[in-house]
Amino acid sequence: MRITRPADEQLLLDLPRGRSTAALAALAWDELRVESPGRLRSCANPECRLFLIDHSKPNNARWCSMATCGNRMKARRHYRRSRDESTG
Secondary structure, three states: OEEEEEOOOOEEEEOOOHHHHHHHHHHHHHOOOOOOOOEEEEEOOOOOEEEEEEEOOOOOOOOOOOOHHHHHHHHHHHHHHHHHHHHH
């Protein structure tokens, strides 16, 4: 398999059949790491295994998806605060 990278750099990979997907994923991960330093990180939900690419201007995105992980984490935090206020 021959891959040409953005700087006209060519890589020649000798891979077993069916293993090219893993190599392409690793190369894409490295390209993101180099081109967008600090923007690739894991989701702030400790139960989530996904990663996110932060496209926000202030670079402060925390969750892979606001609809799933972000909502869950905010709901948990709200529940803890409201429970602490009612017991305190």
